[in-house]
Amino acid sequence: MIQEKDGVFYLQTAHTSYWFCKTKFGHLEHLYYGPFLSIQPVDGVRYKRTAAVGSSVNYSAEDDLYCMDNLPLEYSTIGRGDYRFMPLEAVMPDGSFTADFVFESFTVTKGTVPMETLPTAWEGKREGAESKRAHKENGDAQKEPGREIETLCITMKDTAFAVYLKLYYTVFPDMDVITRRAVLVNEEEGSVQLRRFLSMMVDLPNRNYTMLTLNGGWSKEAHVSVRKLNENLVLNTSTTGSSSNRHNPGIMLGEEGANEDKGLVYGFNLIYSGNHMSASQVSAFGLARVAMGIGDYCFHWTLEKGRTFETPEAVMTCSSHGYNGASHAFHGFVNRHIVRGDWQGKERPILLNNWEATFFDFKESRLLRMAVEAKKLGIELFVLDDGWFGERNSDKAGLGDYDVNPKKLPHGIKGLAERIHKMGLKFGLWFEPEMVNEDSKLYRAHPDWAIKNPNRPAVLGRNQLVLDLCRKEVQDYIVKHVSHVLDEANVDYVKWDMNRHIAEGWSETLRGRGQGEFYHRYMLGLYRVLARIFRPRPHILLESCSSGGNRFDLGMLCYSPQIWASDDTDPVERLKIQTGLSYFYPPSTMGAHVSESPHQQTLRKTSISTRFAVAAFGCFGYEMDFKYLTAAQKKEVKEQIAFYKKYRRIFQFGEFSRVECPKENKVIWQAVERDQQHPKEAVAFRAGSQA
Numbered sequence: 045m046i047q048e049k050d051g052v053f054y055l056q057t058a059h060t061s062y063w064f065c066k067t068k069f070g071h072l073e074h075l076y077y078g079p080f081l082s083i084q085p086v087d088g089v090r091y092k093r094t095a096a097v098g099s100s101v102n103y104s105a106e107d108d109l110y111c112m113d114n115l116p117l118e119y120s121t122i123g124r125g126d127y128r129f130m131p132l133e134a135v136m137p138d139g140s141f142t143a144d145f146v147f148e149s150f151t152v153t154k155g156t157v158p159m160e161t162l163p164t165a166w167e168g169k170r171e172g173a174e175s176k177r178a179h180k181e182n183g184d185a186q187k188e189p190g191r192e193i194e195t196l197c198i199t200m201k202d203t204a205f206a207v208y209l210k211l212y213y214t215v216f217p218d219m220d221v222i223t224r225r226a227v228l229v230n231e232e233e234g235s236v237q238l239r240r241f242l243s244m245m246v247d248l249p250n251r252n253y254t255m256l257t258l259n260g261g262w263s264k265e266a267h268v269s270v271r272k273l274n275e276n277l278v279l280n281t282s283t284t285g286s287s288s289n290r291h292n293p294g295i296m297l298g299e300e301g302a303n304e305d306k307g308l309v310y311g312f313n314l315i316y317s318g319n320h321m322s323a324s325q326v327s328a329f330g331l332a333r334v335a336m337g338i339g340d341y342c343f344h345w346t347l348e349k350g351r352t353f354e355t356p357e358a359v360m361t362c363s364s365h366g367y368n369g370a371s372h373a374f375h376g377f378v379n380r381h382i383v384r385g386d387w388q389g390k391e392r393p394i395l396l397n398n399w400e401a402t403f404f405d406f407k408e409s410r411l412l413r414m415a416v417e418a419k420k421l422g423i424e425l426f427v428l429d430d431g432w433f434g435e436r437n438s439d440k441a442g443l444g445d446y447d448v449n450p451k452k453l454p455h456g457i458k459g460l461a462e463r464i465h466k467m468g469l470k471f472g473l474w475f476e477p478e479m480v481n482e483d484s485k486l487y488r489a490h491p492d493w494a495i496k497n498p499n500r501p502a503v504l505g506r507n508q509l510v511l512d513l514c515r516k517e518v519q520d521y522i523v524k525h526v527s528h529v530l531d532e533a534n535v536d537y538v539k540w541d542m543n544r545h546i547a548e549g550w551s552e553t554l555r556g557r558g559q560g561e562f563y564h565r566y567m568l569g570l571y572r573v574l575a576r577i578f579r580p581r582p583h584i585l586l587e588s589c590s591s592g593g594n595r596f597d598l599g600m601l602c603y604s605p606q607i608w609a610s611d612d613t614d615p616v617e618r619l620k621i622q623t624g625l626s627y628f629y630p631p632s633t634m635g636a637h638v639s640e641s642p643h644q645q646t647l648r649k650t651s652i653s654t655r656f657a658v659a660a661f662g663c664f665g666y667e668m669d670f671k672y673l674t675a676a677q678k679k680e681v682k683e684q685i686a687f688y689k690k691y692r693r694i695f696q697f698g699e700f701s702r703v704e705c706p707k708e709n710k711v712i713w714q715a716v717e718r719d720q721q722h723p724k725e726a727v728a729f730r731a732g733s734q735a
């Protein structure tokens with residue numbers, strides 16, 4: 045619920061309250077974010093300023109206590125006496141960095157307000173049986189008065205120029221989530237040059253927070269890292285052109301003493317898949333500032349008169365039930381308001397992917413044999429991975445081409461899909477559409493479509509270049525070819541891969557305009573391509589992947605209901621990866637497979653039951669040729685699959701928790717059924733043993 049009274053904005057969810065007010069000079073003062081408070085006068089929660097502070101700059105001679113540096117704010121700008129980290133760094137029409145936005149008006153609208161350029165959280169309405177189930181699980185409270193989704197938009201105007209800052213707050217009462225984003229509109233003659241423009245900022249009272257982030261790299265994604273927040277600025281940011289396996293966009297702040305189940309914890313995440321940043325810092329006056337949005341790495345955006353810039357939506361939650369409390373809110377929100385289309389709330393099929401069994405070395409006959417065996421064990425979906433097109437016999441050639449390799453697949457993708465479908469299995473296919481090899485027909489025809497700086501030799505990653513998705517003709521090429529394959533072969537599932545970082549942000553379309561717009565425009569191009577291919581085909585289950593979990597974020601989840609968590613399928617390594625991801629993302633979004641032992645990368649030997657127990661807490665599948673299993677192992681696999689099918693709803697959509705574990709290096713996960721109408725069932729796992 046959103047209510048305004050005497051200049052105070054009260055944003056209420058089922059268990060949290062978020063309040064701020066207009067100050068006498070028109071700035072927005074943050075008042076409170078925490079456990080639910082009924083609406084009341086705000087003096088009790090207001091940050092007290094009783095004395096002027098030495099060596100500070102006052103906003104106005106009228107009031108020596110009004111110092112921007114010592115005010116908890118909703119958004120701040122340079123040049124008016126606030127010296128903390130700034131969410132906006134813009135060259136204004138007079139060439140200065142000074143901006144000062146003050147309140148002009150506000151509106152409250154029902155529902156969410158979609159953006160023109162970027163994916164946003166949606167209202168989560170669904171049709172049919174799955175919708176009934178989702179409603180039962182989440183309750184129908186969303187329709188009750190005071191518990192509907194609403195959006196507050198506050199328009200602020202710069203005191204010197206016709207430049208407007210719009211702050212959007214969408215309240216999802218049932219989810220205990222509030223989203224925030226900012227929009228800048230330039231109505232002034234001169235341009236505004238954006239060097240940093242973040243989606244949200246908030247100043248919270250300092251409670252000696254511990255900051256939790258997910259860091260890593262290829263095959264060791266999303267490892268939890270914690271540190272004390274202090275006066276030094278901490279940036280959690282990516283520079284690879286994607287949300288990255290190095291630093292996931294999600295962050296949490298836990299008050300001193302908070303653990304998995306108790307204490308106040310704030311969570312923040314971003315609906316964006318490109319370079320991101322969040323900044324956190326404690327001020328000298330006991331306020332912890334958090335800001336989040338598009339990363340400022342190589343960012344420079346020119347906003348001419350009449351133009352608007354939309355920032356991605358940031359997602360906030362707060363719980364007094366520790367880190368699990370914040371995770372539960374995020375999990376519910378992702379399942380209901382991020383994932384969309386036919387697969388929202390729908391149980392994901394158990395798949396067999398041929399990659400780790402065959403790599404590039406396969407023929408139709410072998411694939412069909414693998415599929416027959418898989419069907420016998422209970423598998424529901426067969427996925428053909430990399431290597432089916434062009435001269436793709438290694439990672440050195442073929443990316444960019446879509447003509448099938450007839451030596452491997454004499455009946456084409458269509459023929460293979462028909463044969464798989466006839467067995468009663470669904471058929472899935474791998475693509476890497478954002479990439480091109482120099483050794484490909486596409487590159488020979490259009491070398492200029494690849495991203496490379498025209499004044500320097502190109503740098504390669506996995507022998508490939510990235511296609512310039514800022515270009516309309518490149519977007520059209522991908523949409524046309526991928527759509528054709530999907531429709532011709534009646535494909536049920538797509539794995540959309542992206543196997544290198546972007547290194548040099550360069551697009552011919554931006555020549556003369558400045559390349560500071562490149563990274564964001566690439567992302568806008570990608571979202572357009574994904575929308576054009578998959579929105580008209582909502583029956584296709586899309587699993588996004590980027591060398592494993594290099595792009596595990598809420599932006600991709602708006603298109604792909606699940607993401608391949610890591611190329612590392614060793615269950616012991618996966619404990620860290622899946623635990624890390626679980627802070628922000630539900631198991632229904634995590635691709636997790638059983639592969640061979642000893643593991644191909646780590647050489648670690650593990651039992652097939654341990655491999656199953658870890659992979660079961662995700663979108664479950666296998667990456668192996670079952671023919672190499674013993675009869676006893678096959679029997680076990682068959683039982684695993686039957687067990688998973690029985691409890692799939694709980695594994696994928698149950699309430700997932702990390703059990704506080706006093707012994708180091710032990711992991712306990714549990715998932716509890718959500719349907720309140722039946723006695724609750726639960727599944728649990730302790731590292732090394734199956735429950």
Ligand code: DGJ
Binds near residue numbers: 429
């Ligand atoms: C990287 C992915 O993460 C793997 O699962 C596999 O699809 C390969 N790419 C194929 O090249």
